[in-house]
Amino acid sequence: MATFSCPAVSFSFRCSYGSSSNGNHGDYRVNINVNGNASTRPFKQHALVNEIALQSPASLANIQFLENGHISEEKIRQRIPTKKQLVDPYRQGLIVERGVGYRQTVVVRSYEVGVDKTASLESLFNLFQETALNHVWMSGLLSNGFGATHGMMRNNLIWVVSRMHVEVDHYPIWGEVIEIDTWVGASGKNGMRRDWIIRSQATGITYARATSTWVMMNVQTRRLSKMPDEVRGEISPWFIEKQAIKEAVPEKIVKLDDKAKYVNSGLKPKRSDLDMNHHVNNVKYVNWMLETIPDKFLECNKLSSIILEYRRECGGSDLVQSLCQPDEDEILFTNGVVQQNLLKNNVLGMDTMTYGYTHLLQTKGGTKNEEIVRGRTRWKPKI
């Protein structure tokens, strides 16, 4: 069994980062945890709390680590706070919007971009998920679950997404510094809305907007649940009215059937597609949808918006089928050259240069298929 020494756990801002570029590892660590005690005296994985309390009482005060009087190694390594934090220097996050919104500065990484060096839609979805969880982390409400609050854990509840709408004006590029704002609001009696804005950190120009709706599911029965008062009490103080995307009447997505033009059957979730909630992460759905669109179309067009309506969770053993149906005038859009010229000259007198697909993911069962998610995507030609 591995042993771990006691870290100087501290969420305060580290101010001497720049001065520690001397290659001295010990000094560097001490500098970072300016309020902590950087002692590295080792202790056993399940040392008694008293032993820890002696080492760094002030800095450990906010950390949730008590499990039957013992410290959980996992909790020490995760450092999840039980009180609201204003700044997280490690994640480059901070609380904004009069104390209830979250902003994180992120550099687009080399493996988050495609051949054209722009961030993939999957990367944007990943960053939405990451910043949402970090927002809950900062709130002091995060249990050890996948974004679940303490009240949700006591009620065996997890979050499931029911709808997601993303609009992308510009894709950030490799190495670009972006800011992601996220906040939450009420959605009906039992749901929660979560929105995001992605901006260029340098110019403030908005690159993308997103809104989503979340409901609670009982982790044992896998049935949707009302929001318990206990949970409403935890999260409603964080609700604000602001909306990243104003939708007067949300677009209705028709259900595709076997007559859809493009069908990709036999999709099988891999072990690596499952998330901490043990079901297929919704980001994987997006990939399955987009991979069903012909390569030729993807080569000359860039997604400008996507709406997803989630119907059912997808388990690790489900066989999945992805269907998609292009809007009319497809030929115009599947040949890059013709399309560009026609659009440039506005031969068809079109007002907008976008094009749409309708999508469906469903499980392929023996007796009947079950809808996992319906989708609508809109596309713009690459310049």
Added chain:
Amino acid sequence: MATFSCPAVSFSFRCSYGSSSNGNHGDYRVNINVNGNASTRPFKQHALVNEIALQSPASLANIQFLENGHISEEKIRQRIPTKKQLVDPYRQGLIVERGVGYRQTVVVRSYEVGVDKTASLESLFNLFQETALNHVWMSGLLSNGFGATHGMMRNNLIWVVSRMHVEVDHYPIWGEVIEIDTWVGASGKNGMRRDWIIRSQATGITYARATSTWVMMNVQTRRLSKMPDEVRGEISPWFIEKQAIKEAVPEKIVKLDDKAKYVNSGLKPKRSDLDMNHHVNNVKYVNWMLETIPDKFLECNKLSSIILEYRRECGGSDLVQSLCQPDEDEILFTNGVVQQNLLKNNVLGMDTMTYGYTHLLQTKGGTKNEEIVRGRTRWKPKI
């Protein structure tokens, strides 16, 4: 065409991050660029350099952005320095090891872990790639290519990896803060070695070590190239002797044939598997290899080391076959319960609790197959 306002480009450390949690976006940006001029006066995408020079001459001096007398929008957004930087506050990186090594602090993100909340091997490979590129970024040598230096760009050369060896003692978990050190050294006359160490930021305990060998390829002929003196002059001042993994005699990997126990045919690269060099990123190879191992084995074992010998690049249109062959005594290791009990009681008197697989990825051609990569993995039972 979008216009971009001029950022206050600065690589110096921002010291007032914590005080900007007031939700005022303008103040926040000014605070971050403490040495910059946070004017957001807009300028056209291809404004003349003179115009920029007037705005923030000192802070822009290190930035490579001149293209026929014009500023490239991409280069402004990427902010690639042309002189050595000691600290990168956005990436949380700094130069260590007497000025030639690089250290980056990273928080393990929610989408980088699997169902057991530990980072996947793919995530570790991604972080190796990311920190390597950020090291070159800090050196001032990065051209706009995928880690290529200015001298390499002038000679139409790109980096290709020829060997990779990773050892993992502990997998970092979701939310854990880790430090990644990376540095380079000579490898023969024409190659470069790159090593990494991943440590717990809190305790300093080493979680993983890796070493790799890189050679240069002509991007047009796709043939390996000698290292031009110009390039050696750029990179050799960064070479150090230290080795993350000491390999007296590198392990030889046998070539598998069609008699291999597990064969996964018909693997087809997706658009999203291609990297900025327009070939399948080597991280994808690792996934193809691991997915060929039976799920039952993966459920009860964790990879402790992997060696990859790269033979040929894989293009977007190649059809790939993944073969793997377990070492003997496989039954012992594919049944979790039996295995755990036998190992706990050391029934077989084994010195080590590891188990091995040999791997091969090859293209499936009409007339002959061509090796892409050979691999060896070793595994330990999950506790």
